[in-house]
Amino acid sequence: MTIDAASPHQADPADVSPLRDSARRTLQIEHQAIGALADRLDSHFDHACELMLACQGRVVVTGMGKSGHIAGKIAATLASTGTPAFFVHPGEASHGDLGMITPGDVVLALSNSGETGEVTAILPLLKRMGTPLVSMTGNPESTLARHADAHLSAAVAREACPLDLAPTASTTAALALGDALAVALLEARGFTAEDFARSHPGGSLGKRLLLRVADLMHQGTRLPSVPMGSPLRDALLEMSRQGLGFTCVVDVQNRLIGVYTDGDLRRTLDQHTDLSQLSVDDVMTRPGKRIAPDLLAAEAVRVMEDNRITALAVVDEEGHPVGALHMHDLLRSGVI
Template sequence: MTQQTPQAPHASSLRDSARRTLRLEQQAIGALIARLDADFDRACQLILACRGRVVVTGMGKSGHIAGKIAATLASTGTPAFFVHPGEASHGDLGMITPGDVVLALSNSGETAEVTALLPLLKRMGVPLVSMTGRPASTLARHAEAHLDAGVEREACPLDLAPTASTTAALALGDALAVALLESRGFTAEEFALSHPGGSLGKRLLLRVADLMHDGPRLPIVPLGSPLRDALLEITRQGLGFTCVVDEQGRLAGVYTDGDLRRTLDQHSDLSGLTVDTVMTRPGKRVAPEMLAAEAVKLMEDHRISALAVVDDDDRPVGALHMHDLLASGVI
């Protein structure tokens, strides 16, 4: 007896399935808006008043969502961490202190590993915020604030696999984190401090002084220098330009690779030229304390690849090149 190989589904039916899933999850998130009530305010107030940390817990798929919510809270100004409810009953409950707030996730609101924690939390006096799909559930009824993350149905065609429900819980967790972030006045700089290794942190934290070439690496020639000396300085430092300074050491202008091309177009003999007759005046400049990301924008706006860095007296103290910004991850 031969066994027939199932035919692969048609591509359009795969896309139809995907669209149906996305529509159901979109509807699940949209339905949350009308259900935001005073309990959401109460949940935020409990967390804002928390002297310790927000301990987020959940089992199974809800546990995965709980872990993400904890990570989002922690990175946006609300100290938080995830505790596995099964492990909590076997010693990890010691990670929870009376100054904490517990945020517990369970779609049914009856997850045994989570509800088993209720008497212990009550005894410790730890406030409980629940996020469930059933406002009448055990977990919801015993919470100081309940966040309703219920959905009409799962995106799974069997209405079994957690799909729309986990998406709704994740979105509600984001809404909670952002509300807390805004209430605290959390800034981009504070966000960067918890993300120093990421590209966002680098864009927000690095300043021009952290990346500039200074000291002997600073290309510089005085006004009146022969053009040949300026070209040698550009070649020696390899930054594509040189600063040109007056008698007081202040930046008078810059001479760049682009200026050299224009000079060659306009002059057949370079031997008698001095740098101040062909340089760009006054030249773009930045301060050492400027954010590197702001320097990138200045370069992009003016289509240049290098900048002079000057102090408060307009004296060059460094040079910044686009390659340094690329290498540092700012771009």
């Protein structure tokens, strides 16, 4: 008898899998936990948003254990969507880090039980400073909820953990409620894609939303250009010298009249047997694709893709070439 080593990977998808059954139960419980949040939103959510919108300082997010991990993520989401925020560990707050919190801040405190000692320990100090407090708990009658200016209920019917012990559905609900809070604030502030990019300058999204054509274009002596009436040979030499796959063709006022590209060269070779007598005017593309220097580099990508070209002339308002942009420049910059 032989054993097919690949057989474990060829099992019928309909076969019973305890592992998949467990995963489905977990996802279903957490799905229900998140769905229940919408029905519990009330005026406290509005007040929490109003406190954060009026905040002159930062939103200080705190929580212990698993709630602390969720609090850190919520702080990061708030900060990247227009609400300045940072995380403070509640244990460290009682040992000096409370000095990071000012009366002009708003504190968002997470605790599923609402009785976490490290969190409730800082409540008297927050009251003394007059710092507004927003709580997010699973128990609206808890110490943390009762002392808050606004309470957000993240209660769940049960944890996904079969022992109903490990924070699973409760942390998922808190995370989703934090996202709901961040998005509501984002929309209330009129936060735009460019605003988002300013806090993500190192990522590909930031580059697509911040980099402009002028930041990437070749200019000065790196701008390929020949005057109208030039022999085709001169245009080919200019293309070879600059290595951008095209050259601008300009009139006596240095305005862009057309371009001559690698594609034009292939068409020229197909249609003409003697290139020595040709002028660039005879075979160039008029008026040629062009773009303004102040447009986003992402717009240059769209123009290139729509027209199936790899380079663009960059022109000013009077039609004078001021730069040249190649697809390779966009690739190197991370825009693509």
